[in-house]
Amino acid sequence: MDFDFTEEEKMLRDDIRKFLEKEFAPIANERDKKGPFTREEAIDIMKKFKKIGVAFDPESAKALFVEDPSIYGIVSEEVGRVWASLLPIFGMTGLPAMFIPLASDETQDRLIPKLERAELIGCFAETEPEAGCDTSDLKTTARLEGDHYVINGTKTWISNATIADVAFVGAKDLSTGTESFFLVENDISPFDTNELHKIGWNAAPTGEMFFENCKVPKENEMSSMMSKAFSDPKMMELLPISEGMMRLLSQFSPFTALMTLPRCSMGLASIGIAQAAFEASVKFARERVQFGKPIGKFQLIQEMLYNMNVLIETGRLLGYKAIDAITKGSREARRLSSMAKVYGGEAAVKVTYDAMQIHGGLGLSDELPLERYYRDARMMTIPDGTTEMMKLITGYTILGKGFSAYK
Numbered sequence: 001m002d003f004d005f006t007e008e009e010k011m012l013r014d015d016i017r018k019f020l021e022k023e024f025a026p027i028a029n030e031r032d033k034k035g036p037f038t039r040e041e042a043i044d045i046m047k048k049f050k051k052i053g054v055a056f057d058p059e060s061a062k063a064l065f066v067e068d069p070s071i072y073g074i075v076s077e078e079v080g081r082v083w084a085s086l087l088p089i090f091g092m093t094g095l096p097a098m099f100i101p102l103a104s105d106e107t108q109d110r111l112i113p114k115l116e117r118a119e120l121i122g123c124f125a126e127t128e129p130e131a132g133c134d135t136s137d138l139k140t141t142a143r144l145e146g147d148h149y150v151i152n153g154t155k156t157w158i159s160n161a162t163i164a165d166v167a168f169v170g171a172k173d174l175s176t177g178t179e180s181f182f183l184v185e186n187d188i189s190p191f192d193t194n195e196l197h198k199i200g201w202n203a204a205p206t207g208e209m210f211f212e213n214c215k216v217p218k219e220n221e222m223s224s225m226m227s228k229a230f231s232d233p234k235m236m237e238l239l240p241i242s243e244g245m246m247r248l249l250s251q252f253s254p255f256t257a258l259m260t261l262p263r264c265s266m267g268l269a270s271i272g273i274a275q276a277a278f279e280a281s282v283k284f285a286r287e288r289v290q291f292g293k294p295i296g297k298f299q300l301i302q303e304m305l306y307n308m309n310v311l312i313e314t315g316r317l318l319g320y321k322a323i324d325a326i327t328k329g330s331r332e333a334r335r336l337s338s339m340a341k342v343y344g345g346e347a348a349v350k351v352t353y354d355a356m357q358i359h360g361g362l363g364l365s366d367e368l369p370l371e372r373y374y375r376d377a378r379m380m381t382i383p384d385g386t387t388e389m390m391k392l393i394t395g396y397t398i399l400g401k402g403f404s405a406y407k
């Protein structure tokens with residue numbers, strides 16, 4: 001058992017850390033207060049990330065997801081440590097981008113060059129006003145008409161909705177009665193959006209999406225894209241799917257398998273936020289003097305630092321253990337990634353709360369980033385599966401068939 005990153009992973013982590021410290025740390029606090037990124041700002045961010053290899057054109061995506069999936073965890077943790085609002089910008093582009101090489105020729109011709117130039121923003125649109133945790137009965141429909149699907153419905157709480165070029169949209173396929181996903185290109189199949197406001201991730205756009213008779217090529221439906229991949233080894237090579245992920249796809253539904261890595265990413269990004277709050281607290285505990293000594297000499301402060309530190313260490317181990325299970329294609333990936341998501345998010349809430357407490361009045365002011373860490377941490381327990389749903393998935397995977405609490 002090796003608890004350390006490889007030399008290559010360490011170098012990469014250091015490079016990513018340096019990059020984030022240089023490009024984003026100096027602006028995060030002030031820019032975050034101004035609200036959601038414009039599309040131009042988001043593209044600028046994507047281009048900067050591409051320079052360090054975080055991009056979703058087929059070649060970069062392979063390096064990110066296939067060669068060593070831990071890298072995605074490292075990127076998520078480091079981004080969380082500096083500015084959590086950056087996470088959805090690239091995190092939510094990954095899923096639609098993965099399907100672009102399998103879409104209709106026209107879609108590919110238009111979108112692959114944009115992907116190559118890191119000029120494409122994506123979103124994943126599943127949640128609806130009446131379908132939050134329970135997405136088993138989506139009201140959004142896709143009606144097959146000749147060589148097109150026609151999509152109608154409303155989505156809500158969608159990251160990147162207002163700036164997305166392409167959306168991967170969940171809808172009930174009226175020809176089969178089952179849920180599927182559709183790659184929808186905003187320029188060609190327009191949809192309307194509306195910004196939503198929230199307590200944290202202030203710079204990350206989140207919105208509603210309205211699809212009204214939105215026409216999408218038949219070939220851009222998920223199962224036809226998947227069968228294209230499985231029937232052609234050359235297509236398969238284009239996809240950023242590791243051997244481990246292939247094994248997961250053979251054991252679980254595509255959605256369950258593909259969500260394992262984003263859930264680890266959320267768990268580790270949460271640990272990144274917690275780490276930033278912890279580092280600030282250690283520094284402050286050494287420097288702030290009360291009753292004639294640094295507050296770090298008081299046992300109650302040390303107890304808080306202990307609690308923060310153990311949550312971070314445990315959440316980090318769980319996150320990377322879950323990624324290891326994904327890399328191996330182990331069935332355990334579902335349970336571990338659900339646990340990593342819950343543990344990391346809840347740990348970040350507790351750690352950032354204590355960090356504010358250690359900072360006293362300053363912790364509550366917006367001069368320091370503590371209040372941003374706290375608000376951003378609070379965001380981590382809802383998207384990509386709420387704490388409660390992740391616990392129920394864990395319960396089901398422990399107990400086995402017949403023990404689903406919600407089906």
Ligand SMILES: Cc1cc2nc3c(=O)[nH]c(=O)nc-3n(C[C@H](O)[C@H](O)[C@H](O)COP(=O)(O)OP(=O)(O)OC[C@H]3O[C@@H](n4cnc5c(N)ncnc54)[C@H](O)[C@@H]3O)c2cc1C
Binds near residue numbers: 092
């Ligand atoms: C900032 C942000 C970004 C998001 N980004 C995206 C995105 O990009 N794409 C997307 O599709 N969605 C996105 N979401 C939506 C998110 O996935 C949903 O908010 C989430 O699934 C919960 O749905 P809901 O808000 O409707 O809550 P509800 O489903 O109404 O749940 C309310 C409460 O009840 C609990 N609950 C529900 N069912 C059970 C049960 N069976 N047992 C125990 N407790 C239960 C929940 O855990 C929660 O605490 C985002 C949300 C936010 C806030």
